Amino acid sequence: MDKNKYILEMKEITKEFPGVLALDKVSLKVREGEVHALLGENGAGKSTLMKVLMSIYPPDAGEVYFMNEKRSGHLSVKKVLEDGISMIHQELAAVPEMTIADNVYMNRMPHKGVFVDEKTMNEETLKLFCSIGLEIDPKWKMKELTTSYVQMVEIARAVSAGAKLIIMDEPTSAITEQEVDMLFQVIRKLREEKKSIIYITHKMDEIFQIADTVTVLRDGQSVASSIPIGELDYQSLIGLMVGREITQMFPENTAVPGEVAMKVEHLSKAGEFQDISFEVRRGEILGIAGMMGAGRSELMSAVFGITKPDSGEITVHGEKLRQGDPRESIRRGMAMLTEDRKGTGLFLGMSITDNIVMPSLRQVKKALFLSRKRMDEIADGQVKSLLIKTAGLGVQSKNLSGGNQQKVLLGRWLCRQPEILIVDEPTRGIDVGAKYEIHKILCDLAKSGKAVIMISSEMPEVVGISSRVLVISGGRITGELTGDEIKQENIMEYAAKLEKEPKGMVKDEELI
Amino acid sequence: MKNLSRGITGRIGKFGTLLVLLLIIVILSIAEPNFLSLKNFTNIMRQVSVTGIISFGMTMVIITGGIDLSPGSTLAFAGMVIAIFASAGNNIAAALSGIGIALLCGVINGGVIAVTGIPPFIMTLGMQLMARGAANIVTGGFPITNLNDTFRQIGGGSVGIIPIPIIIYAVLAVLSHLILAKTAFGKSVYAIGGNKEAAHLCGINVKLITFLVYAYMGIMTGIAAIILTSRVNAGNASVGVNYEFDAIIATVIGGTSLAGGIGTIFGCIIGALVVGCIDSGLTMLGVSAFYQQIFKGALIIVSVILDTYRSKAVKIRK
Numbered sequence: 001m002d003k004n005k006y007i008l009e010m011k012e013i014t015k016e017f018p019g020v021l022a023l024d025k026v027s028l029k030v031r032e033g034e035v036h037a038l039l040g041e042n043g044a045g046k047s048t049l050m051k052v053l054m055s056i057y058p059p060d061a062g063e064v065y066f067m068n069e070k071r072s073g074h075l076s077v078k079k080v081l082e083d084g085i086s087m088i089h090q091e092l093a094a095v096p097e098m099t100i101a102d103n104v105y106m107n108r109m110p111h112k113g114v115f116v117d118e119k120t121m122n123e124e125t126l127k128l129f130c131s132i133g134l135e136i137d138p139k140w141k142m143k144e145l146t147t148s149y150v151q152m153v154e155i156a157r158a159v160s161a162g163a164k165l166i167i168m169d170e171p172t173s174a175i176t177e178q179e180v181d182m183l184f185q186v187i188r189k190l191r192e193e194k195k196s197i198i199y200i201t202h203k204m205d206e207i208f209q210i211a212d213t214v215t216v217l218r219d220g221q222s223v224a225s226s227i228p229i230g231e232l233d234y235q236s237l238i239g240l241m242v243g244r245e246i247t248q249m250f251p252e253n254t255a256v257p258g259e260v261a262m263k264v265e266h267l268s269k270a271g272e273f274q275d276i277s278f279e280v281r282r283g284e285i286l287g288i289a290g291m292m293g294a295g296r297s298e299l300m301s302a303v304f305g306i307t308k309p310d311s312g313e314i315t316v317h318g319e320k321l322r323q324g325d326p327r328e329s330i331r332r333g334m335a336m337l338t339e340d341r342k343g344t345g346l347f348l349g350m351s352i353t354d355n356i357v358m359p360s361l362r363q364v365k366k367a368l369f370l371s372r373k374r375m376d377e378i379a380d381g382q383v384k385s386l387l388i389k390t391a392g393l394g395v396q397s398k399n400l401s402g403g404n405q406q407k408v409l410l411g412r413w414l415c416r417q418p419e420i421l422i423v424d425e426p427t428r429g430i431d432v433g434a435k436y437e438i439h440k441i442l443c444d445l446a447k448s449g450k451a452v453i454m455i456s457s458e459m460p461e462v463v464g465i466s467s468r469v470l471v472i473s474g475g476r477i478t479g480e481l482t483g484d485e486i487k488q489e490n491i492m493e494y495a496a497k498l499e500k501e502p503k504g505m506v507k508d509e510e511l512i
Numbered sequence: 513m514k515n516l517s518r519g520i521t522g523r524i525g526k527f528g529t530l531l532v533l534l535l536i537i538v539i540l541s542i543a544e545p546n547f548l549s550l551k552n553f554t555n556i557m558r559q560v561s562v563t564g565i566i567s568f569g570m571t572m573v574i575i576t577g578g579i580d581l582s583p584g585s586t587l588a589f590a591g592m593v594i595a596i597f598a599s600a601g602n603n604i605a606a607a608l609s610g611i612g613i614a615l616l617c618g619v620i621n622g623g624v625i626a627v628t629g630i631p632p633f634i635m636t637l638g639m640q641l642m643a644r645g646a647a648n649i650v651t652g653g654f655p656i657t658n659l660n661d662t663f664r665q666i667g668g669g670s671v672g673i674i675p676i677p678i679i680i681y682a683v684l685a686v687l688s689h690l691i692l693a694k695t696a697f698g699k700s701v702y703a704i705g706g707n708k709e710a711a712h713l714c715g716i717n718v719k720l721i722t723f724l725v726y727a728y729m730g731i732m733t734g735i736a737a738i739i740l741t742s743r744v745n746a747g748n749a750s751v752g753v754n755y756e757f758d759a760i761i762a763t764v765i766g767g768t769s770l771a772g773g774i775g776t777i778f779g780c781i782i783g784a785l786v787v788g789c790i791d792s793g794l795t796m797l798g799v800s801a802f803y804q805q806i807f808k809g810a811l812i813i814v815s816v817i818l819d820t821y822r823s824k825a826v827k828i829r830k
Contacts, residue, residue, distance in 0.1 A: 306713065330715040344713060347706040349773050358703055359714040361696035369694040412714070 006065075007032045007196045008053075008165055013062035015048055022048040024220045025062070030165065033194040035187060036226070037207045039241055040217035041431035046200055049217065050167055054087055055080050067164070086158035087167040094150050096143035101125040103142050104157045128160050132189045146293065148179035152186060159190065166190070167198045172206060173429050176292040176457055177492070184210050202431055204234060205460070216240045242433045250464030251439050255446035257467060258282040262334075262420050262451060264303060267312030272298040273475035276312070280420065280451045285442060287466030288455040289491045295475035296455045297339055300422050304336040305329040316420065330359060335413035339424035339455070341402070345409050348398035352390060353379040355397045356412045363416075382411030387437060403434025410441060421445060424455045439465050459488045471495050529766055529782045536786060540793035547793055554675055558743075560788035561677040562587075564781070565736040567759035567766075568688040569618075569729030571780045574763055575692075576725050577705045577772025578625065578632035582617060583733040583759060585643035587752035590614040590737035592647050595656035595747020598663040606663060610741070611734035617643055618730020622723035632726075640756070647749040656747040667743030677739045684735065689777040691728075701725060705772030757812060762787050764815045771819075787811075 008030040015023040023045050030036045040046050051057045053064065055075040064071045066083060075083075094103050101121045102109075110117040110124070125138035134152050142150065151171055158166050168187075172180045187197060187210055199211060207214065207229065214232060216224040224240050232240075263279040273295040280286045288296050302309040308324030315321065322328045329336075338344040347355050356379040357364055364374040379393050386407040390400060397408055406426065413421060426442065427435040443465055446452050456462050462469055469486050471479040471494035479494030481487075541548040566583045573580045590613040597606035617639055625635050669676045692698040700721045703711040712718050736755075741747055766783030768775025790811070794804050 326713055327715040327717065336713065338713065344707070344709040347703055347710060347773070349706050350702065354699065354702075358699065358711070358716070361699055365696060369690070370696060370699065 005032050006030065007067060009063075009065040010049070010053065011063045011065070013049065013052055013059045013064070015052060015057060016060050022220050023052070023059070026217060026220070026222045027225050028198075028215050028222070029226050030196050030198060031213070032164075032196055033191055034212040035191055035197045035199055035210050037199045037201065037211035037214045037229075038217070039201070039207070039214060039237070041241055041433060044217040044241075045220040046217055047169075048220075050087065050169070050198070050200070053167070054085065081161055081163075084162055084164035085167070086161065086163035086165070087169065088151065088154050088158065088171060089169060094142045094154065096141070098142055099138065100136065100140050100142055100145070100153055101138035103153060104128070104138070104160055106157070108161070124160075125156075128156050131193075132156060132159065132186050134186065146175075146179075148175035148183065148292075151175070152183065155186060155190075159195070163195065165196045165198065167200070169200045170202065170429060171199075172201065172203060174292075177459060178291065180206070202429065202435075203458075204237065204432075207237065208234075218243055238432055241431075249436070249460065251436065251443045253285060253443045253446060253465045253467060255283040255285070255443065255449075255467065257284040258449060261317060262303075263315040265313045265315070267299070267302065267309050267314065269298065269302055269307070269309045271475075272302070273472070276472075276477055278470055278477065278480075280453055282419075282449045282451050283446050284467045285446045285452045285454055285465055287462040287469040287486075288453060288472060289457075289459070289462045289469055290472035290495050292457060294472045294495070296472050297424055298475075299472065300336065300424060300453065300455055301338075304334060304422055306336075306338075330416075333419035334422070335359075335416065335418035335420070336422040337406075337409050337413070337424060337426060339428065341405055341409065341428075342398075346397045346405055349396055351394045352383065352388070352397060352400075352408055353393045355408050356382055356415060359412060360416055378415050379411070382408075382415050386411050386414070386441060401431075401434070403430040403438070406430060406434070406438060407441075410438070414441075414445075418450065420451045420453070422453045422455075425457060426454060427456075427458065427461060435461075459491060462486075462491065463488055529779060529786065532765075533782055533786050533789065536789050536793070540789060540796075544793065544796045547796060550673075552792065552796075554673070554678065556785070556788040556792045557678045557681070558675050559791065560784045561681040562736045562740045562743075563755050563758040563762065563787070564681055564784040565684055565732050565739070566729075566755060567762040567780050567784055568684055568777060569725075569732035570756070570759040570763045571688070571766070571768050571775050571777060572692060572701055572725045573632070573729050574760075574768050574770060575701050575705045575772060575775045576722055577708070578722070578725070579636065579760070579770075580621065580632065580726065580729050581636040581756050582621060582639035582643055583729065583736075584752040584755035584757075585640045585647065586614050586617040586730070586733045587737045587740065587755060588749050589617070589643045589647040589650070590734050591741040591751060592650040592656065592747040592749055594738055594741045595659060596650070598659040598741070599656050599747075601660050603660070603663050607738050610737045611731055614734030614737060615727060615730040618727045618733065619723075621730070622726025625726065626719040626723040644749070650749070651747075653749055655749070657745065659742070659745050659747075663742055664745055665742070667739050667741075667745075677743070680735065680739065684732065685777060685781055688732075692777055697721065697724070702773055705774070707773075757808075758787055761808070761812050761815055764812075764819055769819055770816065 006029050010028040012025040012027055013023050014025055026045065026049055028049065038046055048057065052059050058074060066085065104125050105121050110120045122138045129136060129138070134156060136149060145153065155166065171183060175183065190197060201207065211229050213226045213228055214224065215222060215226055218241065259282055260279045261282050265277045267276040268274050276299055290296050301307050303314060305324050305326045305328060313320060314323060316332045316334065321332060342348060347358065353375050357375045360378065361370065364371050364378065376393055383390065383393065388404050388407045388411065390404060397405055400408065427438050430438065442452050442454065446467065454466065463486055466486060469481040469491060470477055471491055473495050481490055546552060570580060590610040593613050594606045594610035597609055621636055621639050624630065625632050666676055671679060692701065700711065700716045703714065703716055704718055704721055708718060740751060762783035763775065763780050764770060765786050766779030768779060794807065
C-alpha cells in the first residue's frame, strides 16, 4: 500500500468555546499504518481535537477527511464506529460481570436462531486475540483481568468492529512497565496490519519507542505537525510542548538524611503484604518501586491507617502508632496523597479553599464558627507557594488541570506541616511542566527535614529524586537501593523477583 | 468555555428556584386575586413551617448522600407522647418528651446507618413502619384531644402579627444555616457527601458526623411534632403521612442534590415555599385533594429530573 496515503486529514480545525479559543487552525494528518503521537500539555487542545474527530463537537471552521471522504454534521457514536474510528478511553468501559467474548461482541453478537452463538463468539474472539498476540481465554469474566488486559480487550474489540483508526488516550497511565511492553507489541502488530493509531501520552520515553510521527499542540495551536520521530530528540520535543527549554528533567535532591522519623516493623496483612520492615528518615525521599499489584499502595494504606494490618508495629518519632485510624496518623504528623486523585482525594464540587483546609478545620475555628478569612489566608498561602494556577480561591477543584489538582492536595497537607508525607503516584497523568514543579516541592520538603515516602510506577521519577529506594514484589521487600545503585535496571531486577503470577496470564491447558 | 457553562448552570441552580417561586406566585395571583394577601401569606408560612422544619434536617441528611423516610411517622409517634403530657397539663414535659422521642428515632437511624453501613433508604423505611406502629401502641390507636390552652398557643398563637410557628421556623432556619455553612461540622457534612473516602482520609470522623446528622433530623422532627400537635390540638397516630416526601420535595426543589455534597438551607426555604404556594393556590382554586395528590406526585418526579440534569451538567464539566 501507498505509504503516503493519509487515512485522516484534519485541516485547519478551529473550535471556539465562549471566551476560549480551544483550537486555532489545528491540522492533523495521519497516514495509513502509522503510530501518530499527539502531544501537548494538559489544556493544549488534544481532547477537544479528538472530540471533533469523534464528532462529539462540531468544528467552527476547518474540514475533516477520513478515508478521503469529507465528514460533516453531527454523527452518531454508532456511525463513527461503523466508519472505522474507535477510541480507547482512559476510563475503560467494560462490563465486569460478563465474559471477555461477550464484551468484545457487545452489541453485535452472532446468533444461531434466537440464541447467542457462544461457540462462534468464543472461537472468533480467540482467533482475534491470537492475531494481535494476546494470550487470554475469551471465556473468562472481564472482572478477572487487570487494567492492562482490559485495555487490550478494548483494543481487540475496536479491531474486531473494523476500526481503521484507533485513538489511545494515555493508555499507559495505569499499567506497569512490563505491561507497557505488551501493549507496544500489540500496537506494533496493529501497525503491521495497516491500522493507524493516534497515541496520546505524557510520557516521553514511550514516544521514542513507539511513535512514527509526532504532532504537538500548545495553547490550541499546532506547533509541530506530522514530524517524523527521527528528526526529534528529547530536548526538542519537550521544548515544543512547554514552549521553553527544560534543561533538567528532575530537580536535584540535595537533602541530607537525618534521624529516623518512622519505623515499620514486621507489618503483615494477609493477601496483601508480608513481614515488611523499613524505616524512613527526616530529609529523605524514600522511593517505593515495584510492579502494579505488588502491594505497594496496600502497604502504605496500612501504614497510614486507611486499612488495618494483621500484625506488626509502626513507630513514629519513637512512639508507637495506633493502627487503622487515619485521624490518629494525621495527629501524629503524617499525611498521605492517594493515587486516585479524584476518587479518594479531591472534593470535586468544592472550592480550592475548602479542599485545602478540610483536614485543618479545627485550626480555622473562631469560637464556634469557621473563620472565612483564616481559611482563605491558609489556602492563599498554599496557592502562592505551590504556584497553583487558578482564577481564584473559590474555583471548584474539578475545574483545575491534573497538575493543579495534585498541588491542591499537596497544599492540603503542607499547610499542616506534616513530618511524614506519603505520596502515591504523585505525577500520574500530569504534564511535564507541572511534574517538574511537584518533584521540586518534594525535594524541598526533604531538604527542610521532612520525611517523604513516594510510591511510583514511573521509573525515571523514582531514579530521579529518591534518596533511597525500596523495591516491593509479591507483597515483600525484595531489594533496597541507595546512592549509585538506584538505577532502572536494578529496580527492574528486584521487581521481577518473587513475582506473583499476575492475573490475566493464561495457563496453557485452558487455552483450547 | 468552562467559565460560561459554569456561569449559566450555576445561576440556574442558584436563582432558578427563586424564579420558579416568583412565577408560581404571579400565576396564582392572576388566577386567584386573594392569593396575594398578607393573610394568605402568613397562612402558607404557618402550613409550611411543620414540613419546612423537617426539611432542614432533610437537607443535611441528603447533603451527606443519605435520605430519611421516617420523619412523618416519627412525628406521629412524638405527637402522641406530647399529647399525653399536654392533656395532663405538663407542657415542659410535653415538649421535652416530644423532642426526646424523635431524637431517639433519629439516634437509632443514625447509629445503625453509621455502624453497619446499611443503605439509609432501608434503615429509615424500617423506622417509618416502626415509628408508626409505636404511635398506634401509645393509646391503642385512639386520638388524644383537648390539650391545654397554653400549649395550644405554640401552634396557634402570635407575637404581634407573626404566628409563633413562623418564628420557630425562622429561628431554626438561621440555626441550621449557621451550622451547615459556618461550622466545621457543616463543612464535614458537605465533605462526606462530596467524597466520603476523601473525607475519611482528611481525618473527618465520617461515622460520628453521619450519626449526628440523623440525630439533628430527629430533633427537627420533634420540634415539628410540638407545633403540629399544638395546632391541631390533638395527638393522632395517623398524622404526618407523606410529610417526609414534602420535605424531600422542598429540599430537592431547593437545589440539594440527591447525589450528596450540594445544597443550602436558603434553597430549602425557597423549595418549601414553592410547595406551600402550590398547595395553597390549588386549594384556593378549588382543585380537589385527589388531584392535588397527583400534582404533587408529578412535582417530586420533575424535581428529581431537574436534579439529574444538574448532576449531569456537573459531570460534563468534570
